[in-house]
Amino acid sequence: MSFPGTLLTSKQVANRRAQAPHTSMFARMLLRAAVLRRRRAASALMAMIVAAAVATAMMNLYVDVQAKLRTEFRSYGANVVVVAKDGESLPPDALAQVESVFGPKTMAVPFSYAVARTKDGQSVVVVGTDFARVRTLNQWWKVSHWPESKNEALIGMRAAAVVTPERKPFELTFQGKTIELVPAGMLQTGAGEDSRVYLDQSQFQDWTGVAPSTIEVGANGTASDIESSIAQLAAMLPKAEIRPVRQIMEGEANVLNKTRATLYATASLVILTSALCVLATLIGWVFDRRRDFAIMKALGASERLINGFFAAEAAALGVVGAILGFSIGIGVAMWIGRVNFHAPVVPRLSVFPYVLAGSVLVALVSAILPIGLLRRVQPAMILRGE
Amino acid sequence: MFPRLVYESFRHQTRRKLLAGIAITLGVAVATAMIAVATDIGDKINRELRSYGANLVVTPQEDTLDVEVGGVNLKPPSDGAFLSEADLPKIHGTFWHHNIVGFSPMLPITVKVAGVPKDVTLVGTYFDKALSFGTEKFTTGVRITHPWWKIAPNWPGDESQSVLLGERLAAEVGKRAGDTIDVDGHPLAISGILSTGGAEDDQIVAPLPVAQTILGKPGAVRRVYVSALTKPQDALAVRDPKTMTPEVYDRWYCSPYVQSIAYQLQEAIPHSHAEQIRQVAQNEGTVLSRIKGLMLLVTLAALFASALAVSAAMATAIFERRVEIGLMKALGAGSLVVSAIFFAEALLLALIGGFAGFIAGAFLARQIGRSIFNSQIAIEPVLFPIIMVIAVLVTFAGSAAAIRRAVKFDPVFALRGEG
Numbered sequence: 072m073s074f075p076g077t078l079l080t081s082k083q084v085a086n087r088r089a090q091a092p093h094t095s096m097f098a099r100m101l102l103r104a105a106v107l108r109r110r111r112a113a114s115a116l117m118a119m120i121v122a123a124a125v126a127t128a129m130m131n132l133y134v135d136v137q138a139k140l141r142t143e144f145r146s147y148g149a150n151v152v153v154v155a156k157d158g159e160s161l162p163p164d165a166l167a168q169v170e171s172v173f174g175p176k177t178m179a180v181p182f183s184y185a186v187a188r189t190k191d192g193q194s195v196v197v198v199g200t201d202f203a204r205v206r207t208l209n210q211w212w213k214v215s216h217w218p219e220s221k222n223e224a225l226i227g228m229r230a231a232a233v234v235t236p237e238r239k240p241f242e243l244t245f246q247g248k249t250i251e252l253v254p255a256g257m258l259q260t261g262a263g264e265d266s267r268v269y270l271d272q273s274q275f276q277d278w279t280g281v282a283p284s285t286i287e288v289g290a291n292g293t294a295s296d297i298e299s300s301i302a303q304l305a306a307m308l309p310k311a312e313i314r315p316v317r318q319i320m321e322g323e324a325n326v327l328n329k330t331r332a333t334l335y336a337t338a339s340l341v342i343l344t345s346a347l348c349v350l351a352t353l354i355g356w357v358f359d360r361r362r363d364f365a366i367m368k369a370l371g372a373s374e375r376l377i378n379g380f381f382a383a384e385a386a387a388l389g390v391v392g393a394i395l396g397f398s399i400g401i402g403v404a405m406w407i408g409r410v411n412f413h414a415p416v417v418p419r420l421s422v423f424p425y426v427l428a429g430s431v432l433v434a435l436v437s438a439i440l441p442i443g444l445l446r447r448v449q450p451a452m453i454l455r456g457e
Numbered sequence: 458m459f460p461r462l463v464y465e466s467f468r469h470q471t472r473r474k475l476l477a478g479i480a481i482t483l484g485v486a487v488a489t490a491m492i493a494v495a496t497d498i499g500d501k502i503n504r505e506l507r508s509y510g511a512n513l514v515v516t517p518q519e520d521t522l523d524v525e526v527g528g529v530n531l532k533p534p535s536d537g538a539f540l541s542e543a544d545l546p547k548i549h550g551t552f553w554h555h556n557i558v559g560f561s562p563m564l565p566i567t568v569k570v571a572g573v574p575k576d577v578t579l580v581g582t583y584f585d586k587a588l589s590f591g592t593e594k595f596t597t598g599v600r601i602t603h604p605w606w607k608i609a610p611n612w613p614g615d616e617s618q619s620v621l622l623g624e625r626l627a628a629e630v631g632k633r634a635g636d637t638i639d640v641d642g643h644p645l646a647i648s649g650i651l652s653t654g655g656a657e658d659d660q661i662v663a664p665l666p667v668a669q670t671i672l673g674k675p676g677a678v679r680r681v682y683v684s685a686l687t688k689p690q691d692a693l694a695v696r697d698p699k700t701m702t703p704e705v706y707d708r709w710y711c712s713p714y715v716q717s718i719a720y721q722l723q724e725a726i727p728h729s730h731a732e733q734i735r736q737v738a739q740n741e742g743t744v745l746s747r748i749k750g751l752m753l754l755v756t757l758a759a760l761f762a763s764a765l766a767v768s769a770a771m772a773t774a775i776f777e778r779r780v781e782i783g784l785m786k787a788l789g790a791g792s793l794v795v796s797a798i799f800f801a802e803a804l805l806l807a808l809i810g811g812f813a814g815f816i817a818g819a820f821l822a823r824q825i826g827r828s829i830f831n832s833q834i835a836i837e838p839v840l841f842p843i844i845m846v847i848a849v850l851v852t853f854a855g856s857a858a859a860i861r862r863a864v865k866f867d868p869v870f871a872l873r874g875e876g
Contacts, residue, residue, distance in 0.1 A: 118765070118769055122762075125761070129755070132751070136751065140747065146740050147737075147740045195522060196524055211736045211739040232522075260734070260735045260736065261513075261733050261736075262735075262736065263525055314654050316655065317605045317607075318509060318510055318653075321605040322506070322510070322605070325508045326508070329502065330502065330751075332828075333494065333498065333829055334755065336825050337759065340487045344763050344766050348769045351476060352769040352773065354773065355769075355772070355776060355777070359776070407754050411750040411751050
């Protein structure tokens with residue numbers, strides 16, 4: 072295998088010098104260099120692409136992982152609670168107001184409470200709610216069967232023993248009014264819900280006349296977003312108390328911060344390693360072409376022209392590598408999103424300028440480093456092969 | 458002759474080899490750190506998830522129904538069954554006691570407070586109680602199991618007559634820390650104001666003996682919250698232990714599932730019923746597996762990038778030595794011998810770089826563990842041979858193409874200094 076590239080290039084340089092106008096010469100040199108040494112150029116470009124792809128994927132994940140994990144954390148349930156003051160009810164439009172403030176994606180669930188009596192006089196807490204909403208907000212509820220019709224009730228594991236041990240239709244009395252209910256399914260949470268009976272809100276209100284007093288909200292967004300929404304809502308609902316559920320908010324912030332910090336550390340390591348890979352390949356590539364360098368110098372090219380030539384070459388490599396690498400990296404990030412979070416990772420175009428700038432910078436550094444070393448060497452020495 | 462050739466070749470041209478050596482060291486360091494972090498991240502995040510609070514609750518077996526609305530329990534306080542405080546240290550005698558981060562007993566009672574028309578709930582609990590089981594000494598209480606509680610200025614002592622006042626209740630009665638509050642005729646000092654964002658904001662939290670004295674039932678506890686490190690649940694975890702074969706039962710019993718820990722708590726505390734708090738227990742499994750999966754994929758990316766960096770550096774280092782190869786071949790060396798020399802050299806480089814990289818990587822992992830999680834990330838010694846093998850393999854793979862190309866190269870061109 073031979074490398075006739077240098078010889079040809081030198082001839083061509085002489086040829087073109089005589090014939091072609093000076094401006095196109097520069098572009099021609101760049102193009103010929105890439106075509107004639109395509110193998111080495113391809114390996115340099117390959118390294119560039121891989122590094123840019125890895126960097127893109129890492130940055131994309133880092134930006135997106137917060138949003139992804141936030142949605143995971145939403146399965147912990149409500150992080151904001153709206154409670155009417157002093158045993159009153161919330162105004163009827165409270166739910167609509169909550170939804171307008173927190174945005175359409177927010178799940179808000181109304182709850183109303185009453186203490187009813189069973190046939191044998193035992194007290195039990197009955198809750199009116201919207202089952203479709205509860206089901207999405209409180210995914211940890213273990214329910215054997217969700218109620219479908221109006222007079223079906225969801226019964227907590229512990230309440231069942233008191234209300235209807237044999238899972239038969241039962242009666243409850245509230246202020247003299249009696250209602251007959253059919254047990255639909257059992258509810259198990261390990262917390263207070265186990266001792267309650269859940270009813271459909273409209274049925275509950277017909278029976279007791281009690282309107283919702285609590286709205287549990289699973290709000291999306293950063294802590295400061297939620298805080299400002301809370302302040303806004305507090306102004307709209309002066310009779311209610313709106314408070315963040317600290318247990319959920321703080322746990323979430325804690326885990327999120329640690330995960331982000333770890334991802335940040337690891338992503339920087341990965342990006343650093345791939346930049347190093349590019350540096351090693353490109354330095355080898357430029358160093359390999361010291362004969363081109365020597366010939367140009369011997370033919371009288373100015374130092375500025377040579378520097379400009381190698382810099383332009385490196386920059387072109389950086390730009391092409393960044394564009395190709397970016398598209399591949401977005402693909403990798405989307406794949407990770409699908410595999411790990413079962414949700415697509417949104418391609419972040421905002422990452423592109425960073426990848427582009429980084430690629431060009433690394434390429435320039437790795438071109439200029441060997442040139443600086445070569446500048447001190449006499450062209451004759453290089454051409455003699457020493 | 459061969460060892461001398463390799464030795465001489467390795468000793469000279471140190472500058473060229475330095476780049477390859479640095480690449481191997483850095484690559485291996487990143488790989489080591491990433492593997493160490495990825496294998497340990499589950500445990501670390503598991504501990505962070507404990508900041509969501511207890512994932513298990515122990516209640517008396519024959520308890521009556523709670524009638525609780527808005528944090529106020531309407532059930533008569535002496536009604537129902539109790540657990541015995543004396544049984545609590547036995548929690549640390551269970552099989553998975555190392556996984557129990559902490560526990561807090563709760564004894565809610567209904568009291569009258571001067572200046573408040575309605576009933577107020579007073580909860581007796583441990584704050585930071587020193588206990589012992591056998592020879593083991595430990596402290597436990599709400600400071601561990603309820604980390605989101607904010608207290609200003611001071612926590613009460615576990616044996617003191619001072620209490621915490623919920624912030625909304627404090628605003629209602631107009632009391633501040635340092636004042637005294639009259640609870641059912643017992644004057645209690647307020648050591649701090651409690652803010653939790655939950656029902657406790659309307660309550661009084663007192664040391665357990667205070668609540669027991671007011672209730673007149675020494676040693677009584679209504680429920681116990683237990684915070685335990687658990688393994689995400691799988692098909693085995695949810696099976697009923699009664700239907701298992703002895704081998705499956707042993708495997709289930711000896712896995713830190715939330716279900717098996719609940720079962721063991723029930724065994725340890727007489728007449729008790731332990732249950733997972735699904736809101737906390739169910740979700741931590743999901744979050745944990747997501748984060749672990751993410752780190753695994755990032756680790757793969759890191760391994761890939763390190764492998765690439767090493768092979769790029771090796772390729773460059775070898776490609777620069779065509780003249781030498783040409784000379785060897787001109788002197789009659791076969792391709793096999795030339796390749797062997799270079800592979801031997803690559804092996805040496807990989808071993809040295811791998812060793813340095815492993816040490817650097819262990820250090821890096823420690824730094825990450827300390828700065829992010831405030832705890833050590835353990836490096837398993839078994840990782841060392843694995844890392845070395847990976848380093849050698851990657852270096853070989855990276856060199857192979859370059860060596861093949863260099864060996865095939867026509868010595869005449871190489872010696873003329875062309876190409």
